[in-house]
Amino acid sequence: MIHTDKLSKNFVVKKETVEAVKAVNIDVAPGELVAFLGPNGAGKSTTLRMLTTLLRPTSGTATVAGVNVVSDPAGVRARIGYIGQGNGGGHSFRVIDELIMQGRFYGMNTADAKARAEELLKSLDLTDLAKRTVIKLSGGQRRRMDVALGLMHSPRLLFLDEPSTGMDPQNRANLWEHITRMRAEYGTTIVLTTHYMDEADTMSERVIVIDHGQIIADDTAARLKANLAGDLLAVEVAAGSAQDVRGLLGRAAAGGELQENASDGVVRFRLRLPEGARLAPALLKEMNDAGAPAQSLELKPPTLDDVFLELTGRNLREGANR
Amino acid sequence: MAVGTSQDVIKKPGLFQILKDTRYVFWREMLLPLRDPFSLIFSLIQPLVFLGLFGPLLGSAVGAPAFGGQSTLQWFLPGVVVMIALFGTSMTGSNLQYELMTGSYERILATPLSRSSLMIGRALKEWAPLVVQGLLIALACIPFGFVFYPLHVLFGLVILGIFGIGLGALSYALALVSQSKEWIFWAVQQTLLFPLMILSGIMLPVEAGPDWMKTASLFNPLTYLVNAERELFAGNVGTDTLAGLLAAVVSAAVGLFVGVRTTNRNIK
Numbered sequence A: 001m002i003h004t005d006k007l008s009k010n011f012v013v014k015k016e017t018v019e020a021v022k023a024v025n026i027d028v029a030p031g032e033l034v035a036f037l038g039p040n041g042a043g044k045s046t047t048l049r050m051l052t053t054l055l056r057p058t059s060g061t062a063t064v065a066g067v068n069v070v071s072d073p074a075g076v077r078a079r080i081g082y083i084g085q086g087n088g089g090g091h092s093f094r095v096i097d098e099l100i101m102q103g104r105f106y107g108m109n110t111a112d113a114k115a116r117a118e119e120l121l122k123s124l125d126l127t128d129l130a131k132r133t134v135i136k137l138s139g140g141q142r143r144r145m146d147v148a149l150g151l152m153h154s155p156r157l158l159f160l161d162e163p164s165t166g167m168d169p170q171n172r173a174n175l176w177e178h179i180t181r182m183r184a185e186y187g188t189t190i191v192l193t194t195h196y197m198d199e200a201d202t203m204s205e206r207v208i209v210i211d212h213g214q215i216i217a218d219d220t221a222a223r224l225k226a227n228l229a230g231d232l233l234a235v236e237v238a239a240g241s242a243q244d245v246r247g248l249l250g251r252a253a254a255g256g257e258l259q260e261n262a263s264d265g266v267v268r269f270r271l272r273l274p275e276g277a278r279l280a281p282a283l284l285k286e287m288n289d290a291g292a293p294a295q296s297l298e299l300k301p302p303t304l305d306d307v308f309l310e311l312t313g314r315n316l317r318e319g320a321n322r
Numbered sequence B: 001m002a003v004g005t006s007q008d009v010i011k012k013p014g015l016f017q018i019l020k021d022t023r024y025v026f027w028r029e030m031l032l033p034l035r036d037p038f039s040l041i042f043s044l045i046q047p048l049v050f051l052g053l054f055g056p057l058l059g060s061a062v063g064a065p066a067f068g069g070q071s072t073l074q075w076f077l078p079g080v081v082v083m084i085a086l087f088g089t090s091m092t093g094s095n096l097q098y099e100l101m102t103g104s105y106e107r108i109l110a111t112p113l114s115r116s117s118l119m120i121g122r123a124l125k126e127w128a129p130l131v132v133q134g135l136l137i138a139l140a141c142i143p144f145g146f147v148f149y150p151l152h153v154l155f156g157l158v159i160l161g162i163f164g165i166g167l168g169a170l171s172y173a174l175a176l177v178s179q180s181k182e183w184i185f186w187a188v189q190q191t192l193l194f195p196l197m198i199l200s201g202i203m204l205p206v207e208a209g210p211d212w213m214k215t216a217s218l219f220n221p222l223t224y225l226v227n228a229e230r231e232l233f234a235g236n237v238g239t240d241t242l243a244g245l246l247a248a249v250v251s252a253a254v255g256l257f258v259g260v261r262t263t264n265r266n267i268k
């Protein structure tokens, strides 16, 4: 469905070149659901804009839905749907009017467009707002309208740039229900970017981690976490016996960092333990045998944030430090 | 690298596609005034007020011979209509500015609509009220000695529509290049519009001015447009009309060329 070869984009700002996207190779098969995850300024939107013909690549090629983005941009546009990072509705227009016109832009007839618009308004909880002008909607309502705009023509390939930003949990769930249904019913291919790690984690099969314009990981969320991060284990032992297990825990961390905090007569060790749930019981026994029984234990499964930290040494939330 | 290699032929939309897309863009824009009838009514009667106040002054200010022997109204009215068309279509880009700031422009840019239809549809929306305004003005002036030739006037309005597409597309391009610096749009629009208007004899005959003005007016497409409208409003079709039509078509072609180019440049 999507194939890119060394796709790159440079911006020139005040004679300085910003390499927003650096030679990325992306392959997305029909029916896949792929999430781009990365900090602010990583190049997510720029990549999406190139794939949707809103930006011309500086170099490299991209084929989207079988069509080259540079030689036939109109052909690409006819085959995709795009929900940008900004609000798509015109300020002074009525919600329902914008939806129907959007359908018309894609060649739907008025009756179909109207029926589809009403269906979307209903399921995105916007029916009561149909006749409001866009400027009078709240941020979350506007975002839901954006989603409705993008879904109007039921595209085979849909790009969503941070679709759920600004939505409350209820509406995020609604959005995901839509996306899941579109995939089940039409086999829609979906490419999205998100700032919500849990979203990338639980909803998409495949996560592409992007940082400084480069793809630094591309795999299922489960495998990324298992291979790169491992569970976070925290154990506390009495201060007196800390030296008895330091070596043991260091070996368990397998080259990873072993953190240590002492307070109130206890020492708290923290380490990453791949397959922690399976290995922890044996580790506890070893600690016991070494004469330093654990007083408490905490085991946290890894998040994609941990994966990002492992890959870059930075926290996803801290941003790209530009 | 492999961007736009020689065998990449960029497919152009057909004329039929452009017409169809233009219809949609036009309709979307028309929903704004249609959903707001007060603004519509106000904009329709506005020219009447202007005409009612300015017309009587005109006859006394300039000697009758300069008007080519026509009645003041017959001479002045086409000028007013052209002026309304100019003000309207040169604002095409101003509505776009809001859409550029939100994601609305980008959303529409991502649809399959052809690039030229985006500006033609918007320009025609600014032109559309003129049809009603023009006819209203003409009707209102009949009691004051204006002779109304409906078909000629309609043809005149069509010529203005064609010219309006060109001016609208230029205004659209101007909005794109002055993105995020709103004042530039207005500065350029105003700075260009008024000299062009004065040098076309819209309000006062250029014949009464110095020679350099007369020469300058020959290079102004608006001059031909105004002359064509005067001929048509007087109930004649002749060389002036033809020259005006030609000026309108050339303006439209140039405007669209610049507009589409600017749109495509903007995505670099």
Ligand SMILES: Nc1ncnc2c1ncn2[C@@H]1O[C@H](COP(=O)(O)OP(=O)(O)OP(=O)(O)O)[C@@H](O)[C@H]1O
Pocket: A011, A012, A013, A018, A019, A020, A038, A039, A040, A041, A042, A043, A044, A045, A046, A047, A085
């Ligand atoms: N039109 C532009 N002109 C100049 N620089 C740009 C432009 N668009 C993006 N950039 C720069 O390119 C880089 C990537 O931006 P991009 O919008 O793709 O990031 P992003 O990953 O979508 O971030 P966010 O999470 O904040 O949306 C940033 O450094 C940004 O400043």
Ligand SMILES: [Mg+2]
Pocket: A044, A045, A046, A085, A161
């Ligand atoms: Mg972005």
